[in-house]
Amino acid sequence: MMFGLRRSKPGDEIQWRTILPLLEDDDRRAPLIRDFPTQGRESFLGALARIDPAVEAAVRSAGKQLHWAAEVVHYPTVAIAGMLNSGKTSLVATFLSEAGRKRTLRGTGNHEGTHRFVLWLPEKWKSDQECFSMLVARIGDVLGTVPEMLATDPSEAHRQYNNATKSLAAASVPLIATDPGLDRSGIALLDCPDIVSDAAFGLGSPEQRRELLGRSATLCSSFVVVASPEQSRDATLSELLRISSEKMPGVPRLLAINKVRARNQTPVQVYEAFLPLIQRHNISTLYAAYDFEVESCRPYIPRDLQAITAHPVSDGDDLPIFFSVSTDPENNPPAVIGEDRLLVSLPGQLDRSKLSEQFQHALESGLRSVVWDDGYRLIKEDTKKLQEKCTIARRCLLDAALEFFAIEETGGGIQELRLHQSERILRQLSESFAATAPWYARWNVKVHSSIKRVFGGAGDFVRQLLPTAQMHSAAERIKNEFKDGKVGGLITTARLKNAIQTHSAIAPWDQTAAWIDEACDTAIHRYERDDFTSLDPRRLDAACREMWSQLGTMEKVKAGLTPLATLLATVGGVLMVPIDFGTTVIASASIAELFAAAGLTALAAHWAGRKGMETVGQQAARQQLSDFHAVLCDTFGVARDPTPLSIIIRNVKSTLPPPTIVNRNSIAPPIPSFHLQSGYEAELRQVLPPPD
Numbered sequence: 214m215m216f217g218l219r220r221s222k223p224g225d226e227i228q229w230r231t232i233l234p235l236l237e238d239d240d241r242r243a244p245l246i247r248d249f250p251t252q253g254r255e256s257f258l259g260a261l262a263r264i265d266p267a268v269e270a271a272v273r274s275a276g277k278q279l280h281w282a283a284e285v286v287h288y289p290t291v292a293i294a295g296m297l298n299s300g301k302t303s304l305v306a307t308f309l310s311e312a313g314r315k316r317t318l319r320g321t322g323n324h325e326g327t328h329r330f331v332l333w334l335p336e337k338w339k340s341d342q343e344c345f346s347m348l349v350a351r352i353g354d355v356l357g358t359v360p361e362m363l364a365t366d367p368s369e370a371h372r373q374y375n376n377a378t379k380s381l382a383a384a385s386v387p388l389i390a391t392d393p394g395l396d397r398s399g400i401a402l403l404d405c406p407d408i409v410s411d412a413a414f415g416l417g418s419p420e421q422r423r424e425l426l427g428r429s430a431t432l433c434s435s436f437v438v439v440a441s442p443e444q445s446r447d448a449t450l451s452e453l454l455r456i457s458s459e460k461m462p463g464v465p466r467l468l469a470i471n472k473v474r475a476r477n478q479t480p481v482q483v484y485e486a487f488l489p490l491i492q493r494h495n496i497s498t499l500y501a502a503y504d505f506e507v508e509s510c511r512p513y514i515p516r517d518l519q520a521i522t523a524h525p526v527s528d529g530d531d532l533p534i535f536f537s538v539s540t541d542p543e544n545n546p547p548a549v550i551g552e553d554r555l556l557v558s559l560p561g562q563l564d565r566s567k568l569s570e571q572f573q574h575a576l577e578s579g580l581r582s583v584v585w586d587d588g589y590r591l592i593k594e595d596t597k598k599l600q601e602k603c604t605i606a607r608r609c610l611l612d613a614a615l616e617f618f619a620i621e622e623t624g625g626g627i628q629e630l631r632l633h634q635s636e637r638i639l640r641q642l643s644e645s646f647a648a649t650a651p652w653y654a655r656w657n658v659k660v661h662s663s664i665k666r667v668f669g670g671a672g673d674f675v676r677q678l679l680p681t682a683q684m685h686s687a688a689e690r691i692k693n694e695f696k697d698g699k700v701g702g703l704i705t706t707a708r709l710k711n712a713i714q715t716h717s718a719i720a721p722w723d724q725t726a727a728w729i730d731e732a733c734d735t736a737i738h739r740y741e742r743d744d745f746t747s748l749d750p751r752r753l754d755a756a757c758r759e760m761w762s763q764l765g766t767m768e769k770v771k772a773g774l775t776p777l778a779t780l781l782a783t784v785g786g787v788l789m790v791p792i793d794f795g796t797t798v799i800a801s802a803s804i805a806e807l808f809a810a811a812g813l814t815a816l817a818a819h820w821a822g823r824k825g826m827e828t829v830g831q832q833a834a835r836q837q838l839s840d841f842h843a844v845l846c847d848t849f850g851v852a853r854d855p856t857p858l859s860i861i862i863r864n865v866k867s868t869l870p871p872p873t874i875v876n877r878n879s880i881a882p883p884i885p886s887f888h889l890q891s892g893y894e895a896e897l898r899q900v901l902p903p904p905d
């Protein structure tokens with residue numbers, strides 16, 4: 214390639230536009246899969262917006278900055294230095310728009326001299342104010358002084374250019390200007406004051422200027438030195454080139470000879486005159502511009518090319534047209550000079566500057582850190598936290614449910630589970646009791662044959678169960694024992710709320726939340742309506758038959774009600790509990806508890822102790838507990854446990870069957886539940902490696 218300057222390979226940098234889709238994907242490539250309250254997926258940025266909008270904004274802004282930098286980074290910055298009045302600012306002006314040119318200060322008088330460094334940047338760099346200020350700040354860091362903006366008003370800009378206030382401090386403060394002309398040419402230019410002539414008029418010493426030039430080396434991809442043809446043996450020019458190679462090591466140097474007069478020199482003669490300097494200072498290209506004011510120079514000046522300057526030159530404001538000089542005279546007439554040999558084409562052939570690379574690098578690591586260390590870490594932590602929240606909530610709801618469904622043993626463990634004494638269960642019990650009862654047990658009870666034919670509601674059923682006043686009063690007693698809490702567990706809204714609050718010391722919801730009452734009420738209502746658990750009919754009959762045979766030997770028929778009448782009165786009593794309450798309540802009791810309430814204590818002990826008999830009730834009770842817990846989870850906005858619940862009953866771990874009860878909407882604000890998609894991390898790693 215010409216000049217031996219190489220652009221950095223594209224593609225080895227991190228690209229925001231390939232990263233952003235992966236951060237916004239809420240479909241196949243989403244990092245999070247939502248399991249609750251609705252199935253779905255959440256994008257990286259969507260998750261951050263939910264968890265911490267400030268982090269989401271930080272990721273977006275880091276990405277935007279990187280994207281912006283990637284757009285501007287390939288713009289090289291060229292330092293234009295050279296001899297006093299050689300036309301440095303004029304050369305800069307060839308790249309600018311007409312408005313920009315007006316802001317430059319050009320001329321031979323001292324009041325027209327450049328006495329401050331002026332950094333001209335493409336106008337579009339200002340398109341993003343946030344990024345632009347960041348870049349200006351970074352330039353300030355590099356140069357060691359916060360830059361000042363060049364005024365848009367030409368006369369004010371000229372005063373700044375010229376350091377008209379003659380302030381020593383201002384002399385070391387660089388000026389920054391933007392111009393649309395540079396958008397087109399794709400270059401940034403550093404217009405330098407002359408750094409060799411002596412300090413004059415308090416305009417800053419040459420040392421001060423050299424110091425600043427040295428620091429700006431990181432900004433610059435190349436260094437153009439402007440001189441006039443007669444300066445080929447000038448010690449000052451040689452000194453300038455030496456300083457530049459010392460201050461800007463590794464930055465290519467180009468020599469631009471301005472105001473060449475045709476009468477004195479052809480391009481090849483210019484080349485020969487400067488050859489010693491070119492060789493000594495390792496100059497990569499020699500440019501020349503013929504004096505635009507001299508008529509005889511016209512044939513040497515390429516004028517018909519589109520891109521002789523960034524913006525057409527207006528009459529009366531001529532500018533030098535620099536072209537690279539060939540050692541072959543045949544190649545120097547304007548007719549054979551292509552656009553690529555003009556100095557305005559230089560930007561396309563330059564490498565990016567060290568500053569842009571460092572800037573880009575800093576932005577890249579900023580993005581990597583905010584995406585991985587802040588964003589992804591937060592997403593993982595939050596997902597885990599939500600899962601923990603959910604686990605705690607489920608534990609709390611299970612403990613609350615056990616308040617009603619577990620019978621405690623002395624020492625605090627669970628002895629056995631209670632059944633929800635739903636109408637369905639109670640009908641099954643009464644039917645089986647009646648169907649399996651031997652003749653002596655049903656003595657005086659006429660219900661046997663009619664029970665199965667009761668299809669009405671609980672009220673009719675109760676009337677059928679309790680044909681006599683005696684049975685009725687026995688049922689009343691049982692009912693009251695339930696109400697007083699002497700038998701079984703009675704779940705009311707208030708009691709459920711109380712139980713939940715007792716167990717929710719670390720539960721993730723606000724104890725005083727307004728929805729808690731409604732959630733408790735709804736849970737009871739739904740469970741009462743949706744619980745269709747039944748006892749295994751064959752096992753139940755077998756257990757009842759065994760019960761009767763035991764009863765024959767154990768339980769003496771007492772005066773008053775027969776055993777069957779007593780059992781049916783008990784069932785009737787339990788059935789009357791909700792009717793009596795007027796609101797939804799749930800009565801729970803184990804079958805043994807029912808026997809005990811009926812006064813059949815020996816039978817109760819026997820039932821509780823016999824494996825076959827007990828399992829009939831326990832099997833259904835485990836299902837009911839699992840379902841009640843599920844309903845609590847649903848109403849409290851907690852995802853049901855994907856793994857089966859297990860509890861310890863009499864020191865033995867018992868796994869509950871999965872819930873079968875219908876799933877309905879939550880009353881509480883749901884605690885969402887997510888899991889990480891396995892391939893996401895690797896995919897993100899590919900487009901954006903994590904910080905080292």
Ligand SMILES: Nc1nc2c(ncn2[C@@H]2O[C@H](COP(=O)(O)OP(=O)(O)OP(=O)(O)O)[C@@H](O)[C@H]2O)c(=O)[nH]1
Pocket residue numbers: 296297298299300301302303304318319320321325326327328405406407471472473502503504505506507532533
């Ligand atoms: N005749 C003629 N004048 C030129 C040419 N190029 C630049 N000039 C004039 O030379 C004068 C100095 O040009 P500047 O661009 O201000 O030079 P400079 O190197 O920036 O000057 P300082 O910043 O003061 O060192 C201006 O009046 C320009 O118009 C040229 O090719 N021919």
Ligand SMILES: [Mg+2]
Pocket residue numbers: 301302303318319326327405
């Ligand atoms: Mg100047």
